[in-house]
Amino acid sequence: MPKSNAQDDLGFLDGVTATVMLTPSGFTAHLSTGEVLKNPDPVALADMLVAAGLTAQAVRMPDWREGDHAPLTGQKIALIQRMRHGSLGPGR
Secondary structure, eight states: OOOOOOBOTTSOBSSOOEEEEEETTEEEEEETTSOEEEESSHHHHHHHHHHTTOOGGGEEOOOGGGOTTSOOHHHHHHHHHHHHHHTTOTTO
16 A cells, blocks of 8 residues: 555644664655655754654664664654654644
8 A cells, every 4th residue: 555645734744754864974864755864963854854744753763783873862862852842833
């Protein structure tokens, strides 16, 4: 069954996911739509992901057992917390 790209009431995409990895140049998010977002700052990448219509629940990040491309715990917290804050919509 194909993935739905319908938007919910706040404008977030349904069914789109992202995997965020640490790279030598910063952070890279690979979206299930094929789009790739890059930014050296995890908070700025979080804003980009929210702007692209994703929620914090749609983001996956590898853990330390998966190798050097795993963001550090503090970086993961910063990204997810910013996405949760940003996904509350206007008038948070």
